[in-house]
Amino acid sequence: MESLAAAQNALMPRMPRIGDPAPQFEAVTTHGTIQLEEFKGTWLVLFSHPADFTPVCTTEFIAFAEAHSVLRQMNTELLGLSIDSVYAHISWVRNIEEKLDVKITFPVIADLSQEVANLYGMIMPGESTTEASRCVFVIDDEQIVRAMIYYPLTTGRNVDEIVRLVTALQTTDENGLATPANWRPGDRLMVPPPKTQEEAEGRAQDASVECTDWYFCTKKL
């Protein structure tokens, strides 16, 4: 007999997890109809916000717009989403430009049907059933979900951290290394732990790494 947990699981919307292919969708945005597939070959930061014309979301949109050119230099695009109409989105981004002098250069999904929000588990019913929480999905150029961040309605995100996260993912992909806590570009990287005794012994002979102990080695790029 199916357990209660399995039955409850079956009723829960399936949320993507790190390493999963990003769920595909087609959606109406402020830049016209977009399919996720169109972003293949580009990294993507897909993020949701609770509602247009709200103060914290406005500060986030400004911060994302300011980070857009840096992200583009990293082959990374931005795609916003909320459960609002495209007319509300257009009116809000025009208002931000008029009142706060910041042009919103990325598309914003108008997800009135909640289709994309449900596909990505952006609605947290314990917090709100009508608004998306502040979710971030980093999707790589092969459309694999590489990282997810969730913030509640009342806390604006740290966009510098999102840029740092994309930088860290791209740097570790390119070099087969890992980033330590609070890593910033230019800092040393961590060598992933050895998987065999032989590998651990080999570390001691590798002049390109500095080891404090067999499992704790760093490398400068």
Ligand code: BEZ
């Ligand atoms: C805001 O963006 O200001 C906001 C949105 C929903 C709840 C609380 C704050």
